[in-house]
Amino acid sequence: MTAVAEQAPTYDCRADFADELAALARADERIVAVCNDSVGSSNLMAFREEFPDRLVNVGIAEQDMVGVAAGLANAGFIPFVSAAAPFLTGRALEQIKADIAYTHRHVVLCGQSPGMAYGELGPTHHSIEDLSWLRAVPGLGIVVPADPAETRAAVRWAAASGTPTYLRIPRFKVPAVTPSDTAFTIGRATCLTDGTDVTVIAVGTMVSRAMEAAKLLADEGISARVLNMASVEPLDTEAVVAAAQETGGIVTAEEGLLSGGLGAAVARVVAEQCPVPFRMLGVPAFAPTGSTAFLLEHFGLTAQGIAAAARRTLGRA
Amino acid sequence: MTATLEAAAPLRADGPAADAYRRRNARLRAASPDEAAAELAQISTAVRRDILTTIQAAGMGHVGGDLSVTDLLVTALWGALRVEPADPGAPLRDRFVLSKGHCAAALYSTLASCGFFPRERLTGFMAPLSPLNGHPARLKVPGVETNTGPLGHGFPVATGCALGARIRGEDWRTLVVLGDGEMQEGSNWEAAMTAAHYGLSNLTAVVDRNRLQQGARTEDTKTLEPLNEKWASFGWEVRVIDGHDHRAIKQAYAPSTTGRPVAVIANTVKGKGVSFMEDRVEWHHKVPTDEQVALALRELGR
Ligand SMILES: Cc1ncc(C[n+]2csc(CCOP(=O)(O)OP(=O)(O)O)c2C)c(N)n1
Numbered sequence: 001m002t003a004v005a006e007q008a009p010t011y012d013c014r015a016d017f018a019d020e021l022a023a024l025a026r027a028d029e030r031i032v033a034v035c036n037d038s039v040g041s042s043n044l045m046a047f048r049e050e051f052p053d054r055l056v057n058v059g060i061a062e063q064d065m066v067g068v069a070a071g072l073a074n075a076g077f078i079p080f081v082s083a084a085a086p087f088l089t090g091r092a093l094e095q096i097k098a099d100i101a102y103t104h105r106h107v108v109l110c111g112q113s114p115g116m117a118y119g120e121l122g123p124t125h126h127s128i129e130d131l132s133w134l135r136a137v138p139g140l141g142i143v144v145p146a147d148p149a150e151t152r153a154a155v156r157w158a159a160a161s162g163t164p165t166y167l168r169i170p171r172f173k174v175p176a177v178t179p180s181d182t183a184f185t186i187g188r189a190t191c192l193t194d195g196t197d198v199t200v201i202a203v204g205t206m207v208s209r210a211m212e213a214a215k216l217l218a219d220e221g222i223s224a225r226v227l228n229m230a231s232v233e234p235l236d237t238e239a240v241v242a243a244a245q246e247t248g249g250i251v252t253a254e255e256g257l258l259s260g261g262l263g264a265a266v267a268r269v270v271a272e273q274c275p276v277p278f279r280m281l282g283v284p285a286f287a288p289t290g291s292t293a294f295l296l297e298h299f300g301l302t303a304q305g306i307a308a309a310a311r312r313t314l315g316r317a
Numbered sequence: 318m319t320a321t322l323e324a325a326a327p328l329r330a331d332g333p334a335a336d337a338y339r340r341r342n343a344r345l346r347a348a349s350p351d352e353a354a355a356e357l358a359q360i361s362t363a364v365r366r367d368i369l370t371t372i373q374a375a376g377m378g379h380v381g382g383d384l385s386v387t388d389l390l391v392t393a394l395w396g397a398l399r400v401e402p403a404d405p406g407a408p409l410r411d412r413f414v415l416s417k418g419h420c421a422a423a424l425y426s427t428l429a430s431c432g433f434f435p436r437e438r439l440t441g442f443m444a445p446l447s448p449l450n451g452h453p454a455r456l457k458v459p460g461v462e463t464n465t466g467p468l469g470h471g472f473p474v475a476t477g478c479a480l481g482a483r484i485r486g487e488d489w490r491t492l493v494v495l496g497d498g499e500m501q502e503g504s505n506w507e508a509a510m511t512a513a514h515y516g517l518s519n520l521t522a523v524v525d526r527n528r529l530q531q532g533a534r535t536e537d538t539k540t541l542e543p544l545n546e547k548w549a550s551f552g553w554e555v556r557v558i559d560g561h562d563h564r565a566i567k568q569a570y571a572p573s574t575t576g577r578p579v580a581v582i583a584n585t586v587k588g589k590g591v592s593f594m595e596d597r598v599e600w601h602h603k604v605p606t607d608e609q610v611a612l613a614l615r616e617l618g619r
Contacts, residue, residue: 037498037501037530037531037532037533037538038531038532039532039533040531040532041531057532057538057539058501058539059498059501059530059535059538059539060468060469060498060499060501060502060530060531061501061502061503061539063503064503086467087467090467091467118451120375120377120443120450120451121443121450121451121452121466122450122451122452122454122466123450123454124418124452124464124465124466124467125451125452125466125467288325288445288446288450289443289444289445289446289447289448289449289450289451290444290445290446290447291445294445
């Protein structure tokens with residue numbers, strides 16, 4: 001038995017989301033929150049306390065929620081729509097398309113508890129399809145922060161962006177991986193660990209696991225680059241091409257469906273511009289029941305799983 | 318690992334329990350209204366106890382809504398509908414849909430009481446790989462007609478069931494139980510119009526009117542009142558009852574005589590039966606401690 005490694009503290013990013021939103025609301029009267037009986041699950045109790053008139057709770061009515069947000073944008077507000085990711089994205093998909101993206105409304109759609117954060121509640125409550133669905137909506141920015149600092153930076157960016165955006169806020173606890181003064185730039189990946197043999201491109205809860213995988217690989221003499229692709233749409237194409245050319249192999253990792261998510265976005269660039277050995281890690285089908293940690297393990301979405309995929313990509317399995 | 322493998326085993330009818338259900342159900346149908354009500358109340362108490370221990374074992378669940386809907390569920394499956402726990406797919410069975418799918422623990426406990434699957438399996442609620450996940454899944458649990466959990470799905474599906482029976486010329490019925498907060502979903506009002514348009518007198522929609530939703534009271538979140546008039550104006554026959562009075566529930570579940578679909582507005586109490594949970598919003602999905610479960614079971618002592 002080796003000594004237990006010191007555990008880094010981990011964070012539920014909903015708290016940082018809510019805190020940053022309140023800070024923005026203090027500075028800008030146009031910021032409003034819109035939700036669906038989700039004040040508690042979105043961590044908006046303090047926001048409601050401070051800005052009772054600027055929190056609109058439409059009740060259990062997601063299509064209404066997104067439509068109302070579009071109308072508030074029309075009236076000059078900057079709505080942050082906050083709801084459980086599966087219902088916000090799936091239930092209101094056509095509103096997101098027609099009322100927000102095609103209409104180019106500055107509305108920020110905040111998907112709370114995405115991926116398999118609601119593990120035990122089952123596939124109806126898992127949000128593994130959101131990236132696939134929303135990537136199919138032209139003109140919608142898709143941002144998946146990896147930790148508290150990046151969540152705050154993404155909230156600030158989204159408030160100032162003037163464009164429709166989907167923000168995927170992790171609930172499953174993640175360690176801090178970016179500096180506390182991190183800035184978010186749409187369309188830009190950040191390189192968290194440089195390397196020359198293979199690149200792991202990850203988002204959200206998978207980023208810290210990718211960094212751990214890089215450490216495992218380093219112990220075997222494999223130099224892995226880790227890219228945090230927080231901007232899924234638009235994708236940092238240049239970073240993908242450079243990774244392919246400079247490291248010769250790519251692995252993607254996401255807490256989401258393999259069809260149509262981050263991996264699919266990267267695959268398109270790789271296939272068209274820089275074919276190299278390539279592997280996608282994600283969720284292949286409706287998940288069984290179990291805690292988030294159990295399900296991540298079940299689907300190989302772990303540091304070990306990522307390292308194994310990297311080895312296979314290098315032909316060293 | 319054995320717990321997980323056990324949790325993963327498929328659910329099948331509990332033969333002896335299903336036989337017992339058939340006999341007791343026949344007696345219940347023949348009993349006087351008062352006798353039947355007393356017996357249904359007894360079953361409800363047993364189901365409430367199972368709900369509490371099931372949630373205790375899982376460490377998760379929606380206890381408030383479970384206890385609110387128990388009498389409506391028990392009366393449906395024991396006192397009103399024709400279901401066959403040993404043969405859950407029998408084509409001419411009555412269809413039961415729990416649209417407020419977060420109250421899966423109440424549904425599972427009731428289904429187990431009927432013998433759809435062994436009662437011991439309730440301890441696997443939400444365990445890794447368990448078929449009893451937090452929201453009912455048709456392919457995993459016998460007796461579940463359709464997957465629910467995202468609110469606003471069960472009622473349109475139930476309307477389709479009723480329409481299907483009508484088109485086939487068959488005389489089985491469909492009964493769907495909705496949350497009152499759930500009535501804020503537009504899809505429900507679309508279904509209400511469809512059912513009335515087709516005059517689906519073989520459909521009963523029951524609203525568990527406990528006046529609470531996830532974060533607050535329904536009327537403080539988004540006004541539902543005047544709820545009865547809304548249903549009536551949508552073309553439904555409306556029956557308003559005390560949703561914990563088994564005799565009244567059984568009566569309200571009687572088929573329509575007006576040719577219109579029937580809406581039962583069941584006035585209920587969230588957390589019913591456990592004094593410290595009753596009408597308290599925080600018990601929507603708070604998990605009781607072991608002591609609180611013990612106290613609750615004492616209150617529910619028979
Ligand atoms: C489409 C959708 N939006 C939000 C939720 C989250 N949610 C689960 S239960 C619940 C409250 C339901 O209230 P009600 O229907 O009154 O049920 P009850 O109070 O009887 O438990 C909410 C908002 C959900 N399950 N589905």
